[in-house]
Amino acid sequence: MRPPLYTPLALLGTAALMTLALYATQGTAKPPAVWNWMDIIGEGGTALFAGVWLALILSSRPGGRVTTLLALGLGAITLGALADCLDEFWKIAPQAHWDHWLEGVLTPGGMLTLTVGLYFWRQEQFALNEHLLRRERLFREHRAFDRITQLANADYLRRQITLEQARAPDAPCALVLLDIDRFHLINREFGRAEGDRVLQALSHLLLLNLRNDDLLCRYAGDRFAVLLPETDDAAAQAIATTLRNAVEQLAWHTRSGARLALSARVVAAVADTSPGSLLDALNHAIEPAARRPGGALQAA
Amino acid sequence: MPAPCYHADTPLIPAHYQPALVLEHARGLDLNSHVLLRHSGLFEEDFASEARALSPAQLLAMLANLAQHDAARDAAFQxxxxxxxxxxxxxxxALMQSPDLGSALRLLVAHQAQLCPLLAPRLSIAGGEVSLDWFDSCGAGATKALLVDLHMTAVxxxxxxxxxxxLPWRYHFNRTRPRSPEHxxxxxxxxxxFGEQTDSMRLDARWLDQPWPRGNARALALTQRELADTAGRRSLLQAVREQLFDTIRLPPTLEHTAQHFGVSPATLKRQLARHGTHFQALLDEVRTHVTLQLMQHGGLDHDAIASHLRFHDARSFRRAFQRWTGLGAASPCA
Structure with a gap:
């Protein structure tokens, strides 16, 4: 659960107002003629942006140690920069030390806390990457993820093929397509929600049957694609067969309790051409025979 | 005229038909219903009543709203x-009872007002090939590509x-190849x-009478009796196109066409303008279709086509064809 945004922000607002009140009551106002605009913009801007970052962090992350550290750090930096900025408007008697304390402790302390928070965030990210293993490679693009299976889409796949070819031009990389037989009947007879559940289950099943460096994508509809880095044709065919067998072994039960026997068609090829022509060729090869123009009439 | 034609603002489509399907799909995507119904003049309550009917323009607005949503990239196909x-x-x-492909496609054309009110199918069989061509019914504008994908997937x-x-369909699209053709x-x-002159699905004609396992010709005959009143109903744009196809050799004029529909030329012009088009555009579209058919199946040369379409000579026909399609007239013959 995300923590409510308003409590920490209200605390920060209160602290900012108290700082303002402190300067307004304890200091003597400087005439506008001596205001240093560069300092005001620089320090005020720092305070403003640190506050915005705090709001973004709080609104997007679940609560916990990392979030608390990041929030405290950014909050302290906001207040430190604010105190620094208010310094430009009010002159504080030199014998008072509280203003040095405000600036000198809040800003470095905030940076230290933020750094600790970022360190733990890194640890947290390593743990999350374990979950994303075989779902993403090399770079992250959140818009590429499919809503139902949480797998990346065909755009992401095409870019990954190009990257993989550039990264290891001498090592072969291979691509497998897998298409579920008669998937449309599941949607027709049991509804689309059931079809979506099957796709989710299949994506988990396929992930379990892949190596850590492989990438599973939902190409479109009921067609999955697997990018196999540093894999030759024979190994790719073997992996394709393993995946097809895994789909056939799955004992799927619908919500209504019916047992569905699933099967799939697979094709595999070494990715030695452009992603576009490779995918065109594989998509052609995976089609059921009768659908191809010129295909023979067959009994259903 | 057989049945009166419908316009973009005719309340024709019961809310629990196609609109309910779109609403349900949007709900599956967690898309807020007021986002889906924006600019359509509709509210979610409208869908509770079986008596409520939407205009084609309202259904079109729903589809356009859906298409803008990031998660709905494959909405047309789903x-x-x-x-x-x-x-x-x-x-x-009636479709469920169709004994074969031929009868299903003829039903689709005859009952397009109920089955596919936004995009009109036209069936032609020539040279051993079936072609199902799709035409804009109600001024789809930028949503046309989505409608074509939707209807081709549906059929x-x-x-x-x-x-x-x-079935081994071949698909022709009157637009450039998309960057992401996976769907x-x-x-x-x-x-x-892609990059063709028409939006059509083609197939060898021998598939037309392959029997379908669920077909039931006797039951279909009974159902068709129920449907007799509304058979042949189409949109204004499609009705004008059909009239142009029928009279293409006269050649057709705005005056004669308006007369056929029993309205004044000014009224017909205004009605076409409300659908975002005009008489000459429809005529050019129909002549392009006829030309391509004559080239592909009639084996006619430019002189013969020019005289068929009442052009002065082959040269002015070639110039016109280039204007309609952006192609030299030689290329479709190849």
Missing amino acids: LGQQMLPGHYGAASL TAMCRWLGGEH HQVHLGSALH
Whole structure:
């Protein structure tokens, strides 16, 4: 659960107002003629942006140690920069030390806390990457993820093929397509929600049957694609067969309790051409025979 | 005229037909209903009443809103899977009872007002080939590509389901190849031809009378009696096109066409303008179709086509053809 945004922000607002009140009551106002605009913009801007970052962090992350550290750090930096900025408007008697304390402790302390928070965030990210293993490679693009299976889409796949070819031009990389037989009947007879559940289950099943460096994508509809880095044709065919067998072994039960026997068609090829022509060729090869123009009439 | 034609603002489509399908799809995507119904003049309550009917323009607005949503990139294909035969009264029942592809396609054309009110199918069989061409019914504008994908997927999926096997359709699209063709490949197949002059699905004519396992010709005859009153109803744009196809050799004029529909030329012009088009555009579209058919199946040369379409000579025909299509007239012959 995300923590409510308003409590920490209200605390920060209160602290900012108290700082303002402190300067307004304890200091003597400087005439506008001596205001240093560069300092005001620089320090005020720092305070403003640190506050915005705090709001973004709080609104997007679940609560916990990392979030608390990041929030405290950014909050302290906001207040430190604010105190620094208010310094430009009010002159504080030199014998008072509280203003040095405000600036000198809040800003470095905030940076230290933020750094600790970022360190733990890194640890947290390593743990999350374990979950994303075989779902993403090399770079992250959140818009590429499919809503139902949480797998990346065909755009992401095409870019990954190009990257993989550039990264290891001498090592072969291979691509497998897998298409579920008669998937449309599941949607027709049991509804689309059931079809979506099957796709989710299949994506988990396929992930379990892949190596850590492989990438599973939902190409479109009921067609999955697997990018196999540093894999030759024979190994790719073997992996394709393993995946097809895994789909056939799955004992799927619908919500209504019916047992569905699933099967799939697979094709595999070494990715030695452009992603576009490779995918065109594989998509052609995976089609059921009768659908191809010129295909023979067959009994259903 | 057989049945009166409908316009973009005719309240024609019961809310629990195609609109309910779109609403349900949007709900599946967690898309807020007021986002979906924006600019359509509709509210969610409208869908509670079976008596409420939407205009084609309202359904079009819903689809356009849906298409803007990031998660709905494959909406045309997902909706297409469920659109036909659909649950649109006797017309859907008739499709379910079709004994073969030929009768299903003829039903689709005859009952387009119920089955596919936004995009009009036109069936032609020539040279051993079936062509199902799709035309804009109600001024779809930028949403036309989505409608074409939706309807081609719908017919493909319906034939696969009722016929029990994949048919080897070839698809022609009057637009450039999309950067991400994966949804077309998975839902339609790999016989995709972009950059063509028409939006059509083609197939060897021998598939037309292959019997379908669920077909029931006797029951279909009974259902068709129920449907007799509304058969042949089409949109204004499609009715004008059909009239142009019928009179293409006269050649047709705005005056004669308006007379056929019993309105003044000014009224017809105004009605076409309300659908975002004009008489000459429809005429050019129809002449392009006729020309391509004559070239592909008639084996006619430019002189013969020019005289068929009442051009002065082959040269002025070639100039006109280039204007309609951007192509030299030689290329489609090749």
